Amino acid sequence: MASVTLPAPVAPLPVLISRPVGVLQLGNDLRAALVNGKDVQAWAEGSSGDAFGGQAADASRHALTRFSRRLDVTEAALESAVVATSRFEDRLARLSSQRLTLDGDRVGLNTALDDLRAEVAGASDAEVPLLQARADRLQQRAARLLADVVDWATRVADAEADFVAALARVDTFDDGRRAARDPGRAEVDGVLGRLGAGVADPAAVAAWWRLLSRAERQTVITEHPAIIGNLPGIPARDRDAANRADVGADVDELGTRVGQGEQLTSTERDRLANASAVSEILDDHRDDLDPRTGEHLLHLTQYQPDEHSGDGGVALFLGDPDRADHVAVYVPGTLSETGTLDGTLGNIDALHRAATDAGDGLVAVGFWLDYDAPSIDGLSPGELADLGSVVTPTEAAAGGDDLADYLDGLRASDTGPPAHLSLIGHSYGATTSSYAAHGGAPIDDLVLLGSPGAPTSTADALTSAEVHVGSADHDPVTLLGTDGPGGPGLPGPLGQDPAQDSFGGRRFEVDPGSYRVQDLLANHSSYFADESLDGVTGIVIGNDPDEVAGRQPGGYQTLDQLVLGSTVASGGEWLWERGNDAVDGLTGTVHDLAEGLLGLPYAFHPGR
Template sequence: MTVHIPDQVAVIPEMEVDQGAKAVTDQLRATATKTADVGSWSAENGAPDGWSGDAAEAANHAMTTFSTAVDAVTAAFTTVAAACDAYVSQLAVLAGQRLDMMETRSGINIDIQTLVDLVNSSDVEDEPELQVRADALKARVTRLDERRIAWEARVTANEDKLVAAFRSADTVGEGRALSTSSDRPDVDALNRELEQKNGDPKAINAWWMALTPAEREALKIDNPDAVGNTDGIPVDDRDEANRASMTRDIDRLHGLDKERELTPEEQQLLKNAEAARDAIDAGATVTDPSTGLPVDSNLILYQPEAIHGDGAAAVAYGNPDTADNTSVVVPGIMNTMASLGANGESALDLFAQANKADPGASNATIAWIGYDSPDFDMSQAKDPVNAIDMAMVSNEEFAEAGGKRLSAFVDGLRASDTGDQSHLTVIGHSYGSTTVAHAAHDGLAADDLVLLGSPGAGGDAHDVSDLNMGEGHVYVGSRDEDFVTWLGGDTRLGLGEDPSQSSFGADRIDVGNGESFHAEDIGGQGLNNHTSYFDPGSESLENIADITVGNDPETIDGRDQPARDYLTDYAKDEGIYYGNQVYDKYVDPVVDGARDAIDTASDVLENTGRLLSPPMPSFGGMFG
């Protein structure tokens, strides 16, 4: 019996250049940004003050000539950066197409082997039917081969476009021609249009998407600070602009550091910028199961000098614009841009757990430090700004202002979302939960809310209905041994109602109770009870992740004991504990000493013939 079965399909060739090309594009864009900054400075500055006559004219001419030359370099860099950006974007598309072909190949090869096994066990009379099946397989192989050939042509075309862009801008003359071309985007006009639309994320997104790729690239290079931090602009573009700003800042400050000692403000700026860089790099250590590649990290907020130098930043692991599920994590007190790394680690842990909770979905988690959380240094109590931060720990003013910034940020995510709207969860921890609650009370475009370790849901929220999220969409995680959750209620230390109370009406998720601790260990086990809600492998993280992907978490009964009573009971128990400690340490030795002294005195009296009358008193058995 002879059946003509096609051979197994070979592996689809890998592309020679991978996503490492994105790093090259980022560096090119950062270089273009620095060049544009130099050009702007030279265009605005001529002869120094006090110069006149021929000297001033010569200086002005030199600066004009220099500015023109720099502008040509900027135009060349902009052209190449735009080509690199298009090249990298197409790489992602081509990589996805290759994965699809590999899946098709795998299915065909399985069917080929199945048919081979069937032929080997069949009789001659089965040959016609088996050949029909073999011919169908051959047709599938042919179609896949046609797809492969077309795909390889697109790979080559993508590379050719990039090479052509480099060749179009690799001489001084070509750079000057690009700088004076009528096709060159008018960045001044574009900047004015962007400024006019600021504050309306939907309008900004529609305007941005109507721009040409060249116009977008020109804006990212000319004004990366605006593009990177404008809500409504797509995440990919914000990330690229912010990376350019970040690289510019780090390079400039390292250069200054070689020349002289940085000022305290410059040191903080460098610390903030490097924290953003490290948070981005952390994504490369985790594989996104939905793509098989390192996590796509996006810097979607970068303002290292904001908030009195504390800085504001947000890094997303995964792309919120395309993810099925998106979560935003808002931290509490003592968090600044410099602590983005630790917050990013929690977001990455949540990202990994969300992928386990729903393996078939794409996920994005965002570490957001975009508001002025109370952050203070006890050693700097006399500093006015530091003193204000200290006072705000038990005040809702920062939380209320932060809630408005958070709402604007979320509105931006909604505006740039593509395809089916992402399931969006906003998670607030500690003081961050009060911030999130204020945002929800005033209107937050989220699907679910999670309040963790909350000191209170804000003075405006008396029950869950005041958070405007709908029934079953507000979750609370509070541990009975988390001392911060004892502050809610009507005590002067709290920040509104305790949202974990059954009377508040939220769904309380199981996050464990934490371990008991004494006051001397409040900075150890006590603090750990409050800060470990995102610990990998914990029931807490598992339930939070379930919420972010739309699954039902494990819930427990809400509290019936007022939050302040937990604090009162703890104080009583600690009083008893430390009272016993004092008794054991101080009272017992005194009692034992007194008993020894009386015994000695009794022995002396007995040995001297009981000279005292009446006899030595027994003190009513006080020490017996």
């Protein structure tokens, strides 16, 4: 056997014990505490604010001022810790990414070594010089890799040491007092003043934010989390930090008051319910990492717990939309409230996984639910007013404006080459998305799933983006846009059926759905599976799905034909099982559906 000196395989890399996710959670907790502390500080300063108008000596003796100043010391210490935590998290994220690269190199090198070892085992003496030369090159490569690993480990140690030192600089009361008096301490009014009227322009917001120091950003985030968390143009990571702080502060404060036996107001109860629902999602996904970047997966990009008559507004992303190559925003339809988000999250999770598996680039998929989507399930008398919005496009039009602003913000905070941006609406959310597109939302693709209607008669009139339509033949909601008050084929209460051939959209293949009457409503909620999910996935990563023919007059069943035909096809078994009550109910449903408006609440199914 030939004799060749081979280098030893490179051992596994040291583990990164301090992980970015751990530091992120620490930062979130510190910011949440700071938000409540700063609320108290704002009150205390405001209550004694007159004192700073020229009688400082008098004010200094004022108890409120003393309290405020003492609290400010704690704030300054926490602010310093938040900044240090933010810096540490960024360094660890880079080190984590570098470790992935180094480990890839290590695996490649060891594989090459294994291959060479196998060749040496079967080689002749004449082949030794050549094989030894290869071994020597691998040896050099291993030496460089090991040096890089040592360098990486040193940088890990440095990052930890710097963070520990930063905390140690503010870990006594005197340290905190020095931090509070530091003339270089970020001052929020001055920072906000630099934005000025630009607050209404996402591009100006993004430019302003880029110029702020880390300390200034963190100060504004904790001072005004509700503004920064919902301001178009602020990067998703920072919106996430602000919104998580706001959610945490809400849960902490309102939970404390409930724990003390205090009766909350109706608005406060809604806020706590919404905050708790969002907090639960954040906790459930705390350790989820982006499979491509290794960074934390979920970004909370909108949190407005008091909006929409207490339903709340929320938007989030799986992935970082500012860095992703493909970004998709999903707008759910009816029954979309902050307190019940599991189904919606399940839909975007399925799409994110499928798009990540199918494409090469980074993918971010989110949902936007910051409009007054109709609520129709288990309606209480107080919610009956929502019914009106189910059958009119009013809320969709208003929501469309806000949605367009949100999408403008995503474009403004995008980094690198502009992302491929898709807007996906389902049910009433499809109508809302259509309005956003019609209002000039900066999207590349519009996907309408189970749409009950769009505001224009053609895709070209709607938007310059590509319009894709997924409408199951047996989804009754998609037929609402074809049989309006004016007669067959004319727009319904929410506009034109985009699946019509004359509309000019790209209708892609979806499962037609069951033709049993009892399954019709389920057909409306089946767009995130099978062929439909495949089609949407393809659109999200920039591929064109297989097209199918649009609806032609006389070539499809109208709404009443579908309901009656599927009832007959079901052989009456469903009705038989449920007795006369069901017969009466179905008769009423068919009647209402045929009449259009009042039937819509029955036709809609939870969009989650």
